[in-house]
Amino acid sequence: MSPFLRVLENEVQIVALLFLASVYVFRILWILRFEPTRERTRPAGSKREGIAYSLLSISMPWSMEALRKKPGFYVQFLIFHLGVTAAIAATFIIPYRPELFRTKAVVLLFQIIIGAAFVVGLMRLRRRLRNPAVRLISTPDDYFSLILMILYFAAAVLAVPNRFPTAEWTLVLFFGLTAFFLVYVPFSKISHYLYYPFARYVLGKTLGHRGVFPIKEAKEETAFGPPEK
Amino acid sequence: MGRQKNEPPPALKSPLETSSQERARAANLGSVAEGRLKLYDPQADNVRKFLDLLGRKINRPLALSFAACVHCGLCAESCHYALARPDDPTMTPAYKADQIRRIFKRHKDWTGRIIPWWVHARYPRDDADLNLLKNIVFGACSACRRCTLNCPMGVDTAALVRFTRGLLTELGIVPEGIFNVNRDQWETGNQMAVTEEDYLETIAWVREELESETGIRGIEIPVDRTDCDFLYVINPREIKFDPRSLSDAARIFHLAGEKWTLPKRGWDMTNYGLFSGDDSLGAYIAENVYQAAAWLRSGRIVISECGHGYRSTRWEGYNWAGRDQTVPTESVVITLVRYLRQGRIKVDSAKNPEPVTFHDSCNIARSGDLVEEPRWVLRRVCADFREMEPHGRENFCCTGGGGLLSTPEYRSLRLEAAKIKAEQLQATGAKLVCTMCHNCVDGLADVIKHYKLNLKVVQILELVSRALASGNVQS
Numbered sequence: 001m002s003p004f005l006r007v008l009e010n011e012v013q014i015v016a017l018l019f020l021a022s023v024y025v026f027r028i029l030w031i032l033r034f035e036p037t038r039e040r041t042r043p044a045g046s047k048r049e050g051i052a053y054s055l056l057s058i059s060m061p062w063s064m065e066a067l068r069k070k071p072g073f074y075v076q077f078l079i080f081h082l083g084v085t086a087a088i089a090a091t092f093i094i095p096y097r098p099e100l101f102r103t104k105a106v107v108l109l110f111q112i113i114i115g116a117a118f119v120v121g122l123m124r125l126r127r128r129l130r131n132p133a134v135r136l137i138s139t140p141d142d143y144f145s146l147i148l149m150i151l152y153f154a155a156a157v158l159a160v161p162n163r164f165p166t167a168e169w170t171l172v173l174f175f176g177l178t179a180f181f182l183v184y185v186p187f188s189k190i191s192h193y194l195y196y197p198f199a200r201y202v203l204g205k206t207l208g209h210r211g212v213f214p215i216k217e218a219k220e221e222t223a224f225g226p227p228e229k
Numbered sequence: 230m231g232r233q234k235n236e237p238p239p240a241l242k243s244p245l246e247t248s249s250q251e252r253a254r255a256a257n258l259g260s261v262a263e264g265r266l267k268l269y270d271p272q273a274d275n276v277r278k279f280l281d282l283l284g285r286k287i288n289r290p291l292a293l294s295f296a297a298c299v300h301c302g303l304c305a306e307s308c309h310y311a312l313a314r315p316d317d318p319t320m321t322p323a324y325k326a327d328q329i330r331r332i333f334k335r336h337k338d339w340t341g342r343i344i345p346w347w348v349h350a351r352y353p354r355d356d357a358d359l360n361l362l363k364n365i366v367f368g369a370c371s372a373c374r375r376c377t378l379n380c381p382m383g384v385d386t387a388a389l390v391r392f393t394r395g396l397l398t399e400l401g402i403v404p405e406g407i408f409n410v411n412r413d414q415w416e417t418g419n420q421m422a423v424t425e426e427d428y429l430e431t432i433a434w435v436r437e438e439l440e441s442e443t444g445i446r447g448i449e450i451p452v453d454r455t456d457c458d459f460l461y462v463i464n465p466r467e468i469k470f471d472p473r474s475l476s477d478a479a480r481i482f483h484l485a486g487e488k489w490t491l492p493k494r495g496w497d498m499t500n501y502g503l504f505s506g507d508d509s510l511g512a513y514i515a516e517n518v519y520q521a522a523a524w525l526r527s528g529r530i531v532i533s534e535c536g537h538g539y540r541s542t543r544w545e546g547y548n549w550a551g552r553d554q555t556v557p558t559e560s561v562v563i564t565l566v567r568y569l570r571q572g573r574i575k576v577d578s579a580k581n582p583e584p585v586t587f588h589d590s591c592n593i594a595r596s597g598d599l600v601e602e603p604r605w606v607l608r609r610v611c612a613d614f615r616e617m618e619p620h621g622r623e624n625f626c627c628t629g630g631g632g633l634l635s636t637p638e639y640r641s642l643r644l645e646a647a648k649i650k651a652e653q654l655q656a657t658g659a660k661l662v663c664t665m666c667h668n669c670v671d672g673l674a675d676v677i678k679h680y681k682l683n684l685k686v687v688q689i690l691e692l693v694s695r696a697l698a699s700g701n702v703q704s
Contacts, residue, residue, distance in 0.1 A: 044598035066306040066379040133318040134302035195297040200383040211598030
């Protein structure tokens with residue numbers, strides 16, 4: 001391994017990660033600067049249940065009509081984010097647990113997951129370009145972030161075999177992109193995962209208090225009738 | 230890839246109409262003089278004022294809804310405007326929200342401040358831009374919250390729309406119909422400017438009619454009676470256009486042996502503060518109701534059948550008024566459930582033999598807590614109750630929500646979007662569509678008329694009143 005790659009895999013990543021973490025701290029402080037709201041009414045439901053339901057709703061695609069109508073969209077979402085997770089995991093495995101990628105099955109598994117995410121990325125780019133509604137709301141940041149992810153997945157597929165003696169450029173590309181990501185992410189739409197728990201928490205708290213979350217079906221009547229209010 | 234026209238529909242090009250505002254200024258109305266009712270000032274730097282207000286009024290849930298959108302476009306699947314106009318990308322909820330989100334990004338977000346073009350961040354340039362924003366938030370969204378519940382990120386687009394409406398209302402950049410109702414609520418305490426004399430006369434007339442119609446002696450519609458079990462608050466529509474609703478309620482309360490009262494002041498539970506985004510108006514109207522309940526020492530507040538009235542009085546009003554809820558506040562449907570459970574009224578479902586379907590009001594099902602209760606009542610008072618699909622939390626708006634019934638300039642677009650509701654109604658095969666909202670009554674009636682559906686709109690109180698069995702005597 002060249003000294004350049006060694007530094008790129010280690011020190012550069014750590015510095016970039018620290019940068020990301022510190023910007024995130026500022027982001028969170030920025031969110032917290034906005035006044036929280038206070039519910040003054042008596043509850044009709046449970047805030048806790050509402051928050052739990054809201055945070056877990058992403059694992060319950062049946063809870064959203066839009067996802068029930070478009071199950072493929074949800075499958076794409078799963079594959080894409082599994083790919084992200086696998087690619088991020090690879091950035092730690094390669095420098096700190098390289099022996100894991102000496103097992104061919106593990107490498108193949110990562111390549112399949114990340115490769116599938118690469119394909120989904122292309123499908124999403126196609127949708128963003130072709131669907132007039134999505135195209136209209138798309139910003140340069142949306143396109144750039146998605147293209148960057150697609151490139152990142154491609155680089156990760158090439159990098160996970162960790163063949164630095166024969167193909168060091170794949171690792172340089174992968175870790176170079178990782179470092180860039182870590183610096184760019186807090187300023188881009190990719191930081192949505194930082195907002196996700198906050199946004200869902202706040203919505204779940206309000207709608208849980210009001211008894212809207214967890215979403216109930218308008219059921220066939222039971223012997224007990226509607227809940228006591 | 231053909232180039233898509235992203236022109237807004239003609240209804241969304243409405244100019245700012247200010248003749249009512251000018252009349253209000255000339256009349257020197259109290260609410261104008263006191264600065265509660267805001268008027269448009271073309272000489273003012275409205276863009277600057279808008280940005281100041283945005284910075285001052287934004288709270289954490291709103292900031293998160295601004296920041297969290299990933300532009301996935303999934304919200305288009307849930308919006309009746311987007312579904313009815315599939316070739317019009319400007320109907321996508323995310324696009325509508327982006328019209329204010331871009332201002333937020335330019336004004337508050339790091340990336341938007343440094344490289345605005347990268348995230349489509351932009352300040353409004355002038356009052357014309359603010360007027361366009363007005364047309365989008367007042368004319369192309371009924372704030373039904375369907376997209377909110379279908380957003381994987383938890384973005385509350387309806388809250389962003391209401392927030393924007395509130396900022397524009399502060400500048401007087403508001404549809405004339407909304408302005409007029411705001412004015413009436415500020416000036417008279419009720420949205421239809423019903424005078425106290427008209428109010429009391431109508432109540433007396435309703436009582437007399439009810440007695441002669443039913444032959445039941447001693448029916449009362451008390452006003453300002455103290456120490457009652459509950460204070461009943463109504464929609465001014467029940468005084469001005471549809472006293473049947475109050476009459477049905479009075480009959481049922483009488484038979485249930487209820488000790489109830491209407492207040493002389495603070496009887497209007499509707500609240501245009503919800504639609505105009507004006508929290509101070511919202512607080513003023515809701516506080517009238519809460520003060521009436523406190524003054525009359527009522528055991529609880531019972532809200533007549535009204536979607537936004539229920540949401541405003543049961544939920545938002547306490548928050549707007551900054552008052553912790555101390556008095557139980559419920560929909561009249563809960564009161565009916567109690568009567569039926571306790572056997573205080575007897576009903577016979579055979580008296581409502583026609584097929585009935587139920588339309589959930591958005592403000593009750595998606596911003597409130599009542600989904601099963603109205604159905605529980607309807608199954609007892611109707612012989613043939615059938616669900617429409619989708620229903621409950623997923624029901625589509627009547628298309629008249631969010632104050633849209635007060636804005637004729639957006640009617641053509643509203644009725645075009647109503648195609649979704651019309652199809653939903655027709656598929657039930659019902660003859661009656663029941664709703665627990667006066668606003669939905671008008672919204673649905675408009676849809677039924679426009680799409681020539683063979684349906685009639687009824688309300689729960691009406692069906693319960695019709696189903697009252699002959700063996701009912703006052704409890």
